[in-house]
Amino acid sequence: MVQAWYMDESACDPRLPHRFEPDRPVSLKQLRALGVLYWKLDPDKYETDPELAQIRRDRNYSWMDIITICKDSLPNFEEKIRIFYTEHLHLDEEIRYILDGSGYFDVRDKTDKWIRICMEKGDMITLPAGIYHRFTLDEKNYVKAMRLFVGEPVWTAYNRPAEHFPARKQYMKFLEQTV
Template identity: 35%
Template sequence: MKATWLDSGIEILADKLMEEGIYYQKIPTENFQPSLDKIKKSWRYSAQDIVELYPAMPNLDAICAKFDKEHIHTDDEVRFVLNGEGIFDIRSKKDQWMRLLVEKGDFILVPANRNHLFYLTPTKTIQCVRLFKENPSWTPIYRS
């Protein structure tokens, strides 16, 4: 993962991300399930699924349009990247934009009610495991 302040390009270190409530961890993608099971147990996540986006996917642009606008979720957004890459732009507590490039092996938690958006890099490919506290759902609340 590479994290920078969007306005200056200055790197954001892991401890600053933690202060912002953003959790990051590198997890090997080979035999990843035991690591995710530990996280699910300790953080009380009960469900997971896999989402995949790729260039030949039907309606890719329409799907991406759901999350490339600033929004929040009432639950944490938890992703573990199995393949590909994407970009999270996340508002800091002081209303500054942070940019996080996530790649294979990156585990990230964006806290509930934190304004953010997500978009694909030019590769237009990502495969992620998503973790949920209850029934898998992904409901964005867009910023007006």
């Protein structure tokens, strides 16, 4: 099952867990209140998994690809990692399914505090359009992930501040309704 926690304020290596002492865990219910959805699937059968196929049908995820993020396979690795870790939002949902390896998605809560979500093999997450987030590898420096989209893929990230986008305004309205 996925683990999530409030992050400490340390500026050291982002690939470290950044847990408070004592730990401040975050539940799936708290993530759902932010619009973050989570599934645990069997990545060894992703090509024939009926549960994944059903999720894709239900949520209209019609396009997918697979990306491997590691020094040996991603051109401009260090630059890409910095870009992924820069706080941003998207105008569409971001869907990632971890097929191998691990990493962290960080999302902002309602009070603008960082929550770290530890993603490992078999974890699938959907981040709503308009949520501020970022991604980094963990200390293993490797992840293989499926990226899913509704329709054609859109790769545009809008760095913070991006309050003027309708997706952000709609997301903020969603948060107000989940109080």
